[in-house]
Every structure is written in C-alpha cells, then in structure tokens.
Amino acid sequence: MNILSRLCKTIAASALFVSLFASLSAHAQSGNDALYQSLGGKTGISTFVNSFVAIVLDDARINKAFKETDTERLASLLTEQFCELSGGPCKYSGRSMADVHKDMEVTNAHFNALAEDLQIAMEKHDVPSSVQNRLIAKLAPMQRPIVTK
Numbered sequence: 001m002n003i004l005s006r007l008c009k010t011i012a013a014s015a016l017f018v019s020l021f022a023s024l025s026a027h028a029q030s031g032n033d034a035l036y037q038s039l040g041g042k043t044g045i046s047t048f049v050n051s052f053v054a055i056v057l058d059d060a061r062i063n064k065a066f067k068e069t070d071t072e073r074l075a076s077l078l079t080e081q082f083c084e085l086s087g088g089p090c091k092y093s094g095r096s097m098a099d100v101h102k103d104m105e106v107t108n109a110h111f112n113a114l115a116e117d118l119q120i121a122m123e124k125h126d127v128p129s130s131v132q133n134r135l136i137a138k139l140a141p142m143q144r145p146i147v148t149k
C-alpha cells in the first residue's frame with residue numbers, strides 16, 4: 001500500500017468518526033421528542049388544546065371552577081406545558097400545579113372528568129389512542145399536587 005492510499009484511508013476513517021460523533025451529540029441534545037412529534041408538534045398540540053378548553057368550559061362537572069379564568073391564557077399555558085412534557089422545545093412559564101390548584105378543592109372525580117375531556121378533544125383531532133395514552137400517562141403524576149379534597 002502506498003503512502004497516499006494509506007493517508008486517504010486515515011482521512012476517510014476520521015471523517016466517519018467525526019460525523020458519527022456529531023450525529024450522536026445532536027441526538028443527545030434534542031432529547032426524545034417522539035411523543036411531541038406524534039402529537040403534531042406545537043401546532044397539533046395547540047389545536048387540540050383549544051378544543052379541550054372549550055369542552056371543559058361546557059362540562060357541568062367542572063366548569064364552575066373556570067368562571068373567572070382568562071381562557072386564552074389558560075390554553076396557551078396548557079399548550080406550553082404539554083409541549084414541554086412531550087419532549088418538545090418549549091418551556092412552561094406558568095405557576096406550579098400545587099400553587100395554581102391549592103384553594104380549588106379539586107377531587108379525583110374532577111381530575112378524571114378533566115382527563116376525559118382531554119381524551120375527547122384528542123379523539124376529535126384524530127390523535128391515535130396509543131399517543132393519547134402516552135400524554136395522559138405524563139399527566140398522571142400531577143394528580144397528587146392537584147387533588148386536595
């Protein structure tokens with residue numbers, strides 16, 4: 001093997017190593033956004049969240065709690081929260097779940113009613129049920145800080 005071909009092989013191997021490393025570190029930085037992508041990204045999330053808020057406001061089991069609420073702001077915070085929870089590039093800027101809900105005397109029945117409304121909204125926008133379940137599973141740990149009664 002002459003020196004030139006040896007040099008070419010070394011350069012090719014280094015280039016392969018560099019590109020492999022670059023793609024691995026890009027993946028590590030982007031994290032796992034599979035759920036976010038399955039939900040249709042920020043646009044998909046904000047679309048079903050708008051329906052979700054409308055369904056909640058029409059749900060006699062829980063709508064009294066929202067009579068003083070700025071519902072546009074609520075929809076935008078929920079979109080941010082679901083975007084972040086699903087691995088998307090958002091940062092939730094609202095209050096903590098415990099702080100927001102602390103004086104509302106939320107029961108398990110209220111919590112389940114709201115989760116059901118979210119599922120109805122996702123169903124309406126053709127989110128597959130396996131994807132719905134993955135988002136609902138991310139919300140389950142919030143039951144503890146939200147339910148106080």
Ligand code: HEM
Nearest residue numbers: 062065066069070077078094095100106110111114139142
């Ligand atoms: C998984 C369940 C829930 C999630 C993820 C959730 C999330 C949120 C978020 C992100 C906000 C906005 C926070 C902010 O204003 O800084 C909010 C506000 C609110 N939540 Fe919840 N929530 C849940 C369950 C419930 C339940 C069961 C009720 C009562 C039936 C409820 C009643 C409210 C009300 C009334 C507000 C508005 C407060 C205001 O106007 O200042 N939430 N919630």
